[in-house]
Amino acid sequence: MKTPSHFRYVIITLICSILGLAIIVQMVRINYSVTAQNLISKSEEYLGWEQIIYPPRGTIYDRSGRILATNQIAYEVGIDLKYVADPESIAFTASALLGLDYATVFAMASTEKVQEENRYFVIASFVDEETVHELQTLKQNYLDRRQAQRSSTPSLSGLVWTPMRQRTYPEGSLGANVLGFYNYFSRETAQGVYGVEEAYNRLLTGKPENVYISNDPYLVEALPEIAPGASLVLTLDREIQAMVQETLEEAIHWSGAEGGTIIVVDPETGEILAMASTPFFDPNKYWEYEQTFPGPTPYNKAVGDAYEPGSVFKVITMAAALDSGVADLETTYVDSSGVYWVEDLWPIYNWDGGAWGENDMTECMQHSLNVCLAYIAIDLLGEDLFYDYVQAFGFGRSTGIDLAGEANYPLRLPDNNRWVILDLATNSFGQGIAVTPIQMVAAVSAIANEGKMMAPHLVRSVIDNSQQYNVAPQVISSPISAETAETLTQMLHIALEEEASNALVEGYSIAGKTGTGEIPTELGYTSNQTNASFVGWGPVDDPKFVVYVWIEKPTISSWGSEVAAPVFKNVVEQLVVLMRIPPDNIRLELSAN
Amino acid sequence: MKNRLIQAYKQAPWRVQVQWIGLFLLGLVLIASVAGVYLSISAQAATSGRKIQSLGNRINDVNNEIAVLTTRYAVAQSTEKMRTRAEDLGFVLIDPQTAVYLEVPGYDPDASLVLAPPRTNIISERPIVQSTYRLSLWDWFTEHIWQITDNTNEEGLLP
Numbered sequence: 068m069k070t071p072s073h074f075r076y077v078i079i080t081l082i083c084s085i086l087g088l089a090i091i092v093q094m095v096r097i098n099y100s101v102t103a104q105n106l107i108s109k110s111e112e113y114l115g116w117e118q119i120i121y122p123p124r125g126t127i128y129d130r131s132g133r134i135l136a137t138n139q140i141a142y143e144v145g146i147d148l149k150y151v152a153d154p155e156s157i158a159f160t161a162s163a164l165l166g167l168d169y170a171t172v173f174a175m176a177s178t179e180k181v182q183e184e185n186r187y188f189v190i191a192s193f194v195d196e197e198t199v200h201e202l203q204t205l206k207q208n209y210l211d212r213r214q215a216q217r218s219s220t221p222s223l224s225g226l227v228w229t230p231m232r233q234r235t236y237p238e239g240s241l242g243a244n245v246l247g248f249y250n251y252f253s254r255e256t257a258q259g260v261y262g263v264e265e266a267y268n269r270l271l272t273g274k275p276e277n278v279y280i281s282n283d284p285y286l287v288e289a290l291p292e293i294a295p296g297a298s299l300v301l302t303l304d305r306e307i308q309a310m311v312q313e314t315l316e317e318a319i320h321w322s323g324a325e326g327g328t329i330i331v332v333d334p335e336t337g338e339i340l341a342m343a344s345t346p347f348f349d350p351n352k353y354w355e356y357e358q359t360f361p362g363p364t365p366y367n368k369a370v371g372d373a374y375e376p377g378s379v380f381k382v383i384t385m386a387a388a389l390d391s392g393v394a395d396l397e398t399t400y401v402d403s404s405g406v407y408w409v410e411d412l413w414p415i416y417n418w419d420g421g422a423w424g425e426n427d428m429t430e431c432m433q434h435s436l437n438v439c440l441a442y443i444a445i446d447l448l449g450e451d452l453f454y455d456y457v458q459a460f461g462f463g464r465s466t467g468i469d470l471a472g473e474a475n476y477p478l479r480l481p482d483n484n485r486w487v488i489l490d491l492a493t494n495s496f497g498q499g500i501a502v503t504p505i506q507m508v509a510a511v512s513a514i515a516n517e518g519k520m521m522a523p524h525l526v527r528s529v530i531d532n533s534q535q536y537n538v539a540p541q542v543i544s545s546p547i548s549a550e551t552a553e554t555l556t557q558m559l560h561i562a563l564e565e566e567a568s569n570a571l572v573e574g575y576s577i578a579g580k581t582g583t584g585e586i587p588t589e590l591g592y593t594s595n596q597t598n599a600s601f602v603g604w605g606p607v608d609d610p611k612f613v614v615y616v617w618i619e620k621p622t623i624s625s626w627g628s629e630v631a632a633p634v635f636k637n638v639v640e641q642l643v644v645l646m647r648i649p650p651d652n653i654r655l656e657l658s659a660n
Numbered sequence: 661m662k663n664r665l666i667q668a669y670k671q672a673p674w675r676v677q678v679q680w681i682g683l684f685l686l687g688l689v690l691i692a693s694v695a696g697v698y699l700s701i702s703a704q705a706a707t708s709g710r711k712i713q714s715l716g717n718r719i720n721d722v723n724n725e726i727a728v729l730t731t732r733y734a735v736a737q738s739t740e741k742m743r744t745r746a747e748d749l750g751f752v753l754i755d756p757q758t759a760v761y762l763e764v765p766g767y768d769p770d771a772s773l774v775l776a777p778p779r780t781n782i783i784s785e786r787p788i789v790q791s792t793y794r795l796s797l798w799d800w801f802t803e804h805i806w807q808i809t810d811n812t813n814e815e816g817l818l819p
Contacts, residue, residue, distance in 0.1 A: 123727070132773050134734035140724045196728065230724050237734035284709025285702075290716050300773055309739045530775060574757065644754055647769055649761040657763050 115281035121254065122273035123232055125296035127246060127263060129305040130338075130527055134237055136246055136264070136350075141193040141233040144202070144226070146176050148186050151225030156209065160223060164201055165191045176225065192252070193233050202228065240347045242308050244367040245301070245339075245525060247471065248350035260353070261366040263299060263525060265471035270297040270529065297531035302338035302524065307331055310641045311341040318634040319345060322599075323622030328369045328504050329638060330615045334512040334604060336540040337521030339468075340612070340646075344368040366472055373476035373501035374617075377584030377627065378418075378435045379602045380497030380507075382559065384444055385432060386514060387456035390551040393447040394428055396558065400439045401425045407438035413489045415441045418583065433562035435581065437496045444495035445488065450481045453491060457500075459546035460510035461520060467543075468505055468523045476501035497584055508615045510546075511602050514556060515578075515610035517549035560607045569632035570603055572639045574650030578610075579603025579635065581627035586620070596620045601631035605639065606651055614638050697797060 097103055127136035144165065146157060154176035162169040167190060175188045206223040213222060234249040247262025259268035273296030281287050311329045319327050326345035333340055344367050348359045365371030388394040405422035407415040417423065417437050423430075431439035444453050457463070463478035478500065479486050493499035505523055513520035522541040529536045547555075559578035563571060570579055582600040599621050604613040614635055621630040642648075649657065735741065795803065 123723075126730075128773075128775065130773060132775055133737060134730070137730055137734055138727050139731035140728050230720075232727065235731055235734075237731065237738045239738075239740070241739060284706040284713070287709035287712045289712055290719075298775070300775060305739060528773070528775075535774060640756060641753075644756045644759065647761075649759075650756070653761050657761065660763070 114283055115279055115286070117277060117279050119275050119277050120290065120293050121232075121275045122293045123295045124234060124249065125271040125273070125298040125530075127271075128298065128300045129242075129303045129308070130301060130340075131305065132300070133305050135242055135301065135303070135305070136234065136236050136249075138232040139235040140230045141195060142199045142228040143189055143231050144191040144194050144199070144228045146172075146188045146190060147225050147227050148176075148178060148188075149225070150227075151176050153220045153222040153224070156221040156223055157226050160202065160205060160226065161190055164198055164205075165194065167191060193231070194228065199228050202226065236350045238305070239351065240349045241305065241312060242301075242303055242342075243348045243350045244344045244369070245303060245342050245470065246350060247366070248353040248356075250353055252354075259471075261471050263301065263470065266469050267297075267299060267526065267529075270531065271299070272296050294532055297529050299526050300528040300530070300535075302333075302336075302340065302527045303342070304340050304645070306645050307341040307642060308343065310645060311638060312343040312347065314634065314638050314641070315343045315345065316347070318616075318618060318630075318637070321623065322618055322630045322634075324599075324618045324630070325620040326368065327619055327634075328372075328615075328617045329634070330369050330504055330508045330613075331638070331642065332508050332512055332523060332613045332615075334515035334521065334610050334613050337509070337512065337523045338527065338540070339523060339525050342367070342369050342525075365474065367470065368617075369504045370466075370468055370470050370473045371503070373474050373503050374598050374619075375498050375500065375584040375587065376502050376507055376600060376617075377497040377582035377598060378437075379511075379580050379582030379600050379627075380500065380502070381432060381435065381440050381495070381582075382514065382555070382580050382602065383457060383460055383462075383510060384440050384448075384453070384495045385428065385558070386460075386547050386551060386555050387448055387453060388428075388443045389554055390456070390547040391448065391452055393452070394443060396428055396554065399425050399427050400431060400436075400442050402436060402438050405438065407441045407492070409441070409445065409489050409492045413492070415492050429558045429561055429565075432558060432580065433566050435496075440495040441492040444491050450488070450491050453495070454478065454480055456546060457494070459544055460513065461544065461546075462500070462502055462506055462510065466503075466505050466509045466523050469525050473505070474503055475506075476503075497582060504615055504617055507602060508613060509543075511604065511615070512613050513544075513546055514552045515604040515613050516552070518545050518547040518552040520544045520546060556604070556607055556610075563603075566628075569628060570601055570635045570639075572605070572636055572643070574652070575605050575639065575643060575648075576607035576651055577603050577605040577639065578607050581632055583625060583627040595625065597625040597627075599625065599627040599630040601627055601635040603635050603639070606648065606654065608651075608655075611646060611648055612639075612642060614642065694797065 123138050126134060126138075129135055144161075151157065154173055157176045158169045158173035161167045161172040172190055175190065178188075202223070206226065209221050209223055213219065231254075232251075234251045236243065236246065236248075243262075245262050247260055247264035247266075249257060249259050249264050251257045259265040259271060264271065273294060276291060276293050278291060280290075311331060315327050315329050318324070328344045329341070330339065330343075331341040332338065346359050346364070348356070348366075360366060385394075388398075402417070402423045402425075405417055405420060409415060415437055418435060423434055423436055426434065426436060426439060430436075431443075448456075457478065463475070463480075465473050465475045467473075479490055481491075490499050509520060509523045512523075519542045522543045524538060524540075526538055528538065556578045559580055560576055563577060563579055568579075568581070570581070571577060579602055582598075582602070584598040584600065586594055586596045586598060588594050597620065599618045601616045602613065604610045616631045616634045616638065618630050618634065624630050643650075648654065
């Protein structure tokens, strides 16, 4: 017999069970509903976020450790809608301090906050520290005023800024043609452009890492240690570079030239001490690149522009003649008519059209006689020997300098259908052949360095992962013997002294050669425009520098001896001080002690 | 004897109740202890997590400050500024003909520059969050039991 209380127990039990079951069913339903899935996925967004951490780009130093390129802090300014209380104040401030359009910023700051993806707007990037400081002060002033007046406006709440790295070049345009630039505006696609920045882009950039940053304090991990990009120590000397740029600028102004290039090299190592080329450019404003370098203008003419060098190339022809033994210091050439006929078809004239009589090899170089050099190339050397030497000096191929944008104009060799014997004659004095200034400097450096041609380079050391790796100088070829180099150096030294050249520097023995290259047009050598150049090295007994000067289309005079030689002298006079090279008599006295 | 004991307990039912109450309270204390340990560890883990975040931000701030100072230093040492400063101090460019040259034994102007290694933080081999905070209570408990056992073995207290 079941009592009434038993039924009550049963009913209560049933009700409780049903309630419990309903709760469980509801829990399961809530957990697996579409809304729940949306909520779960949204909650995962708040757990943390993935971020690419970019290591700071490596610093670039000159050879003495002075900074040429580094990273400064700039700011990204944005609007965080969650906190915006006064769109008008934000728009007004952005307009006044950041130069932004009031209406645009106001529209952004007034955006409905319902759409989560529109929470944050970037309104300005790479804002400088001073401007951000002003924003900060203004924001604080508004806050203080609101607290004092107990009002909600004016307010800059929601106007936020976050630091970001910006490439900077503290020296401005100094060495810019060598450095290149870093187009940092778009971080994802930013890369080094031209110069060292491009050539060593991967090293300088380092390795970005993708990391997960958790908001959950239980899952927080220390951020991984990301090594900065490698730093570079260049061979450039900042003081010499500054002097060379200043001298080049003055020379262009003085000579009424279109442009110019000066390179200073240590012939023993191939280290580039200075490399200046017009137009000058401030890489801090890299977006003005197209205005500064319109059309096909090379960024660095020292490596990116090939031109007909003119008589400076006679140094190479004479080196070939002396080294191969087809000529020596006693060899003479009799210039009886002032013209040399190539296969009785093409006449070659001297620069002044005159006949210079009997000249030995030193005098041929001293008077820069085209007919003499054409005779040497055609009658003494022949095309095979001549072009073998020209190629041994590195012409017709890149020097491999560690800069982006090196140009190379291939040689027209005898096996080319378009080659004629006239080419051999004109090539011997630097016409009908195109070279880059760096090719010319590298070749001449071999003469200044006992016949050993060093690889021209700009990076002296790489600092990566706290280790410094020094770049060892490399011999890339030995086109002539040490004896030939010595003989040619003495020959060119005497030639300069005898000529009383404008390139001579008091107290210092210099060897060198002027060049005046005619600029061809579509109709041939019909213009009066020239490329004036000078290449010289010293001190003659122990060369410490090779200086190459190229002045484009000077108007004050068309001759290298009148335009480029004085510029060379001006450079060397300052260079010997900066390189601490005493005058010859003092140096020899010191070394004798 | 056995029958007498059974008889005695049957005669005192409060003893059974006391036993149950004791067992219940023991369970309660155990659960409270476990909850306490969990709470303590959780609190410390959360604090450590926040501290890591804060230190991470501080590292970024310091790196930014270093970048700012490096740039300022570079600008202050730039050719243009140095030249202006030198001129303001009355220095003029030297005339090579009037320069006095002295030989300095051992001085090598071409000596390769050795720059101090760039700033890098010391990478700690130890994780910042102690392993204790990553373990479940059971793992922590067994690990410590093993440690105690190992220590005791090392000290030779047990055979």
